[in-house]
Amino acid sequence: MQTSFQPQETFMRRAFELAALGRGYVSPNPMVGCVIVYQDRIIGEGFHHQYGEAHAEVNAINSVLTPNATVAVLCRQTGLKPEDLLRQSTLYVSLEPCAHYGKTPPCAKKIIETGIPRVVVSCGDPNPEVNGKGIQMLREAGVEVHEHFLEQEGMETFRRFFTHVTKNRPYVILKWAQSSDGYLSRSQGKPCLITGKSLQVLNHAYRVEEDAIMVGTGTILADNPRLNARMFRGKQPLRVSTDLHGKILKYIHTYLTENGLPDKPSPELAGKLPLRFFDRTQRTLLFVDGTRFDEYRFLADWPGLGNESLKIVPVKVTTAWPEMAAAYLRGLQKERIGSLIVEGGAALLQSFIVGDHWDEIRVFISDKDLGGGYAAPRIPPSKPYSFAQYGSEWVHVYRNKASDRLI
Numbered sequence: 001m002q003t004s005f006q007p008q009e010t011f012m013r014r015a016f017e018l019a020a021l022g023r024g025y026v027s028p029n030p031m032v033g034c035v036i037v038y039q040d041r042i043i044g045e046g047f048h049h050q051y052g053e054a055h056a057e058v059n060a061i062n063s064v065l066t067p068n069a070t071v072a073v074l075c076r077q078t079g080l081k082p083e084d085l086l087r088q089s090t091l092y093v094s095l096e097p098c099a100h101y102g103k104t105p106p107c108a109k110k111i112i113e114t115g116i117p118r119v120v121v122s123c124g125d126p127n128p129e130v131n132g133k134g135i136q137m138l139r140e141a142g143v144e145v146h147e148h149f150l151e152q153e154g155m156e157t158f159r160r161f162f163t164h165v166t167k168n169r170p171y172v173i174l175k176w177a178q179s180s181d182g183y184l185s186r187s188q189g190k191p192c193l194i195t196g197k198s199l200q201v202l203n204h205a206y207r208v209e210e211d212a213i214m215v216g217t218g219t220i221l222a223d224n225p226r227l228n229a230r231m232f233r234g235k236q237p238l239r240v241s242t243d244l245h246g247k248i249l250k251y252i253h254t255y256l257t258e259n260g261l262p263d264k265p266s267p268e269l270a271g272k273l274p275l276r277f278f279d280r281t282q283r284t285l286l287f288v289d290g291t292r293f294d295e296y297r298f299l300a301d302w303p304g305l306g307n308e309s310l311k312i313v314p315v316k317v318t319t320a321w322p323e324m325a326a327a328y329l330r331g332l333q334k335e336r337i338g339s340l341i342v343e344g345g346a347a348l349l350q351s352f353i354v355g356d357h358w359d360e361i362r363v364f365i366s367d368k369d370l371g372g373g374y375a376a377p378r379i380p381p382s383k384p385y386s387f388a389q390y391g392s393e394w395v396h397v398y399r400n401k402a403s404d405r406l407i
């Protein structure tokens with residue numbers, strides 16, 4: 001036993017639940033939850049709500065100090081003030097309290113100043129600025145700390161954050177839909193709706209949980225996708241694509257010429273580009289061949305239907321697909337993207353699979369056969385994680401064994 005007291009699982013599990021409420025809003029920071037317990041009763045709860053804002057511990061401490069019925073009744077029963085309750089409480093937090101001055105002052109310092117005598121931590125914080133220093137700071141101040149409590153469970157909420165910090169790239173989810181006989185479409189580049197409405201809603205629920213969504217050139221040109229989460233409330237992901245061989249550029253120039261439109265952006269041309277990807281209704285990023293970067297500048301200046309940013313990012317083009325996937329991930333890490341869903345097409349998915357640049361694969365499987373066509377990627381050696389049925393359709397989830405080991 002590490003401490004003179006025995007932590008209780010139910011309180012840490014509540015901290016995990018609270019942590020998950022930050023999903024979609026805190027990345028690339030971790031989702032963190034915290035509860036404060038006085039004599040087996042939760043008197044305060046908090047979680048990290050929004051990137052750059054207060055951390056979980058501070059919100060939990062403030063929730064005890066903000067007038068509320070639970071604390072008021074306890075204070076009346078015990079004759080103590082809320083500050084006194086804190087000085088006799090145990091704080092459960094899913095991640096090691098931070099020790100650094102970041103966008104907010106260190107949580108370890110706040111805990112010490114508040115006089116909380118016992119802290120239970122699930123996972124250590126791999127951020128080099130913290131990495132054990134938070135726990136050390138607490139112990140040096142005389143706080144009793146119980147570490148590694150329900151650590152494996154806690155790690156589930158930190159998969160994205162740990163990948164971002166330790167592998168220096170976003171957490172990568174590959175997602176595709178296939179027919180029951182394993183085809184993506186009847187033929188390459190010809191879109192067809194594979195799965196039904198309920199999986200479409202699920203897909204949008206998935207999209208709001210991640211920072212970015214990427215599709216390849218072929219998908220942009222064939223499907224003209226919106227890449228948003230219109231069937232689910234939440235934050236819209238950054239949409240990402242790539243135009244290594246100028247095909248999208250050529251398509252746009254051809255469209256402008258055929259429609260007698262100039263290629264010089266002006267206010268009256270707002271929203272006149274042919275592809276939804278460029279409509280500026282959502283933050284958007286396009287990787288292009290670095291040697292042709294200047295040819296794309298007019299797109300970034302083109303007014304859209306909305307005012308969201310469109311960023312053109314140059315990359316060095318090589319014929320090695322996995323290297324291109326790695327280049328995209330480097331570019332997205334620079335943009336502080338903590339997680340990415342890659343939704344196809346097959347070539348883009350394959351470049352992430354071959355380079356082993358992925359953490360999760362989610363396959364949507366329809367109940368209909370296509371009877372032939374363009375085959376779905378093969379699942380590489382992996383750990384089957386879950387198989388769920390939605391009506392007559394299925395979602396199979398696999399995890400990368402290697403990333404599981406690292407985390």
Ligand code: AOF
Pocket residue numbers: 029030031032033047048051052053054055056057095096097098101102103104107125127130
């Ligand atoms: C905690 N509790 O709730 C979170 C922590 O830029 P800042 O100041 O928000 O700091 C971000 C870093 O702080 C993040 O990378 C991670 O190491 C830690 N996040 N720590 O004690 C929290 N969200």
Ligand code: ZN
Pocket residue numbers: 055056097098099105106107108
């Ligand atoms: Zn903190």
